[in-house]
Amino acid sequence: MKLKQALAIIGFLTTSLIYCQNKQITLEEIWSGAFRTEGMQALHSMNNGKQYSILNFDRQTRNASIDIYDYKTLEKVKTLVSSEDIDEIEGFFDYSFSNDESQIILTTNSVPVFRRSTLGEYYVYNINTKSLTKVSENLVQEPTLSPDGTKIAYGFENNLYVKDLSSGNVEQITFDGEKNKIINGITDWVYEEEFSFVRAFDWNADSNQIAFIRFDETNVPEFSMDVYGSGLYQTQQVFKYPKAGEANSIVSLHLYNLNSKSLDEIKVDKDYSDFYIPRLKWTKDPNVLSVQFMNRHQNELDLWMINTKTNTSKIALAEKDKAYIDVTFNLTFLKDNSFIWTSEKDGFNHIYHYSKDGDLINQVTQGNWEVTDYYGFNEKANTIYYQSTENGSINRDVFSIKLNGKNKKRLTKTTGSNSASFSADFTYFINTHSSATAPPEYTLNSAKSGEVVKSIKDNDRLAQKLGDYKTSKKEFSTINVNGNDLNMWMIKPSNFDQNKEYPLFMYQYSGPGSQSVANRWNGANDYWHQMLAQEGYIVVCVDGRGTGFKGAEFKKVTQNELGKYEVEDQIAVAEKLGKLPYIDDERIGIWGWSYGGFMSSNALFKGNDVFKMAIAVAPVSSWRFYDTIYTERYMTTPQENPSGYDDNSPINHVDKLKGDFLLIHGSGDDNVHLQNTMRMVEALVQADKQFEWMIYPDKNHGIYGGNTRLHLYKKMTNFIHKTLGDRREKNQEEMEETSKIKG
Numbered sequence: 001m002k003l004k005q006a007l008a009i010i011g012f013l014t015t016s017l018i019y020c021q022n023k024q025i026t027l028e029e030i031w032s033g034a035f036r037t038e039g040m041q042a043l044h045s046m047n048n049g050k051q052y053s054i055l056n057f058d059r060q061t062r063n064a065s066i067d068i069y070d071y072k073t074l075e076k077v078k079t080l081v082s083s084e085d086i087d088e089i090e091g092f093f094d095y096s097f098s099n100d101e102s103q104i105i106l107t108t109n110s111v112p113v114f115r116r117s118t119l120g121e122y123y124v125y126n127i128n129t130k131s132l133t134k135v136s137e138n139l140v141q142e143p144t145l146s147p148d149g150t151k152i153a154y155g156f157e158n159n160l161y162v163k164d165l166s167s168g169n170v171e172q173i174t175f176d177g178e179k180n181k182i183i184n185g186i187t188d189w190v191y192e193e194e195f196s197f198v199r200a201f202d203w204n205a206d207s208n209q210i211a212f213i214r215f216d217e218t219n220v221p222e223f224s225m226d227v228y229g230s231g232l233y234q235t236q237q238v239f240k241y242p243k244a245g246e247a248n249s250i251v252s253l254h255l256y257n258l259n260s261k262s263l264d265e266i267k268v269d270k271d272y273s274d275f276y277i278p279r280l281k282w283t284k285d286p287n288v289l290s291v292q293f294m295n296r297h298q299n300e301l302d303l304w305m306i307n308t309k310t311n312t313s314k315i316a317l318a319e320k321d322k323a324y325i326d327v328t329f330n331l332t333f334l335k336d337n338s339f340i341w342t343s344e345k346d347g348f349n350h351i352y353h354y355s356k357d358g359d360l361i362n363q364v365t366q367g368n369w370e371v372t373d374y375y376g377f378n379e380k381a382n383t384i385y386y387q388s389t390e391n392g393s394i395n396r397d398v399f400s401i402k403l404n405g406k407n408k409k410r411l412t413k414t415t416g417s418n419s420a421s422f423s424a425d426f427t428y429f430i431n432t433h434s435s436a437t438a439p440p441e442y443t444l445n446s447a448k449s450g451e452v453v454k455s456i457k458d459n460d461r462l463a464q465k466l467g468d469y470k471t472s473k474k475e476f477s478t479i480n481v482n483g484n485d486l487n488m489w490m491i492k493p494s495n496f497d498q499n500k501e502y503p504l505f506m507y508q509y510s511g512p513g514s515q516s517v518a519n520r521w522n523g524a525n526d527y528w529h530q531m532l533a534q535e536g537y538i539v540v541c542v543d544g545r546g547t548g549f550k551g552a553e554f555k556k557v558t559q560n561e562l563g564k565y566e567v568e569d570q571i572a573v574a575e576k577l578g579k580l581p582y583i584d585d586e587r588i589g590i591w592g593w594s595y596g597g598f599m600s601s602n603a604l605f606k607g608n609d610v611f612k613m614a615i616a617v618a619p620v621s622s623w624r625f626y627d628t629i630y631t632e633r634y635m636t637t638p639q640e641n642p643s644g645y646d647d648n649s650p651i652n653h654v655d656k657l658k659g660d661f662l663l664i665h666g667s668g669d670d671n672v673h674l675q676n677t678m679r680m681v682e683a684l685v686q687a688d689k690q691f692e693w694m695i696y697p698d699k700n701h702g703i704y705g706g707n708t709r710l711h712l713y714k715k716m717t718n719f720i721h722k723t724l725g726d727r728r729e730k731n732q733e734e735m736e737e738t739s740k741i742k743g
Contacts, residue, residue, distance in 0.1 A: 049425025142199040146207035185212040194629035206286035316358030323556040378426035411450030417520040434521035481572035487517040503587035511595035513548035544569030563648030571607035591615035601650035666699030
């Protein structure tokens with residue numbers, strides 16, 4: 001670590017002891033980006049393993065460029081392409097290379113569809129000829145170059161197209177695509193949201209076959225949202241959204257052969273009903289396609305190997321779990337078509353090596369800790385690189401290990417959150433490190449030893465800037481409730497006096513497999529929590545049962561009863577902390593967003609003798625209103641598990657409300673629909689319960705845009721002051737002020 005960074009961090013750590021640190025963090029600063037960190041945008045390791053590319057953007061000139069840097073010297077070698085030199089476009093904000101890095105897809109315009117999907121304007125730039133080819137005159141989805149770089153496939157209006165980059169000819173390969181009915185090669189809403197991918201097609205290694213998933217949404221119920229806009233009449237957004245227990249898209253697997261121009265459906269040798277296809281990926285063999293099939297309960301997963309030449313299929317791997325199986329992107333095929341797989345089957349997420357036929361060769365990693373990311377396999381060194389929690393569940397470190405499970409080595413030396421981006425030949429990795437006390441720093445590290453070669457980029461200026469503000473150390477610990485040691489952080493006021501009593505304000509998310517207590521640098525909410533701490537609140541976050549990175553048993557204990565054990569833990573934590581001499585047990589509040597809003601609502605209702613207030617932002621009020629894939633993964637269907645859905649949904653506990661409640665939602669939320677809040681409001685009204693609420697017109701699940709976030713956090717801050725502020729001190733101040741006036 002560099003001396004100047006160490007000094008900056010020491011300054012940050014001792015903020016509560018330095019008298020000159022008297023500036024107060026403001027909401028305006030938080031949401032204007034005053035504490036934004038600098039990073040490395042669109043980092044890509046070049047095939048030669050000696051260089052990497054970065055997207056650089058000049059805010060003043062609006063010029064974008066893809067620049068090449070040398071790993072060893074970190075010096076800029078050249079500019080591959082600059083928008084300043086291309087007359088046809090004004091700029092670009094993202095890029096991707098062809099396999100041989102002779103061509104680049106440039107994204108010049110993008111319109112969001114849902115959380116991950118966009119409609120975009122794209123160009124292919126040929127580095128050798130410096131020529132530019134527009135992919136389509138239309139806004140298209142997921143343009144993907146063939147491995148040989150001669151063609152590009154994309155989605156448009158629910159159909160798939162292939163463009164020949166040499167001739168310019170465009171071939172439409174599906175014709176039945178229709179909005180809210182049939183989608184080819186692009187995922188439907190629920191797959192995109194819950195299986196985390198949009199491109200549902202893939203090229204084979206020889207660039208002559210495209211496999212894709214077809215979604216038949218015909219029988220999926222529609223959901224509609226009013227869009228108020230600024231016109232005289234509102235419009236409607238109508239889309240297919242399968243709520244728990246309702247019909248999903250009927251999915252099927254298809255293959256297009258570019259040589260024979262044939263389009264065929266691929267069927268496997270097993271009868272499935274009501275199933276998912278959450279992943280498809282070609283192996284190293286251009287005629288062997290891997291496809292993952294999953295039952296609707298998501299506790300059985302089959303990995304199929306399909307030979308498109310012989311039209312045969314076989315299951316290479318079949319996993320079962322008493323609760324559910326997490327789908328990942330970690331499947332990696334080696335040169336011999338053996339493959340790397342990650343699984344929780346021994347109780348913790350670990351790496352496994354299987355033969356191409358699915359025979360287990362060995363379990364590569366093992367222990368009572370979790371593999372949290374898989375980075376790749378170095379064929380030459382026979383070494384796997386991964387990230388894990390071996391140094392504590394709130395930390396992340398980068399490790400290397402031989403394919404046979406021997407010679408494990410910790411490559412990162414500094415405690416906190418470490419993540420790696422490896423060079424193509426695995427000589428180096430760029431490590432991103434941060435902790436609760438150290439802002440992100442990017443360093444070049446040796447992949448063999450892990451030693452830092454050079455610092456690339458830091459955020460020392462931000463650390464120094466924060467030295468002027470009143471801030472407090474985020475204190476990590478564990479708290480034992482309900483028989484479990486739960487991870488916790490606490491922020492106290494910088495002028496904390498253990499002889500005083502402070503209100504307690506709790507934050508959590510608590511969703512299955514999530515983590516809010518982590519040793520990483522501040523997000524926007526952390527700055528808000530710091531602001532609240534300096535205004536006299538103790539802020540606490542606890543990851544209860546059901547959260548992640550402490551093993552499958554801890555995570556999956558909430559199965560079929562979402563909102564039971566998680567809420568019990570938050571209530572028990574509040575009760576225990578309320579007994580501390582410096583916490584006022586009559587002023588305890590809780591807040592959360594999305595799943596966290598579901599939790600904070602439940603905590604206030606079920607823990608009405610503990611919590612005096614709650615804020616719920618975009619909450620689920622009943623799991624009956626949420627989508628199939630997420631909800632049924634943890635709850636099965638409402639038809640099978642009605643009590644699991646109803647016993648722990650806050651909408652059914654509104655009659656218990658005693659404290660102050662603030663309910664917030666965006667009317668354009670395509671994820672957790674406004675329906676959740678509207679139904680909760682109606683239930684509260686009919687139970688004759690007073691509360692406050694706020695609807696943000698046309699705002700989605702993130703509730704942002706323009707002045708929205710600032711307004712939202714001002715509203716929440718004011719509500720906290722009104723409901724948790726020290727009324728006794730306020731009353732005393734008012735009495736003293738009155739006496740002065742009378743005197």
